[in-house]
Amino acid sequence: MTDHAPLPTSGLQHVTTFCGQCSCGCPELYLDPAADEDRRVVITDDFGQAIRMSVAQLAVIVDDARNGVLDELLAVSGGSSAPLRAAGPR
Numbered sequence: 001m002t003d004h005a006p007l008p009t010s011g012l013q014h015v016t017t018f019c020g021q022c023s024c025g026c027p028e029l030y031l032d033p034a035a036d037e038d039r040r041v042v043i044t045d046d047f048g049q050a051i052r053m054s055v056a057q058l059a060v061i062v063d064d065a066r067n068g069v070l071d072e073l074l075a076v077s078g079g080s081s082a083p084l085r086a087a088g089p090r
Contacts, residue, residue: 027046
């Protein structure tokens with residue numbers, strides 16, 4: 001259970017939920033069609049916060065992840081090196 005209100009997502013296009021198979025409010029990825037290009041991508045977390053970035057910035061993160069840049073971080077933090085599972089659109 002969380003102690004915060006969910007981030008308002010009205011008007012945003014849901015892309016995916018990064019789900020750890022829990023019910024505590026997993027991080028989600030949205031597109032904001034009304035936002036400027038440099039703030040079009042919205043990632044929410046389970047603490048009621050959000051970050052915004054451009055699609056180009058998200059592409060860099062995705063490419064880095066595909067190329068293993070984040071693998072060392074996961075190994076050092078004790079996280080799984082298995083690929084993250086993302087639930088499809090709701």
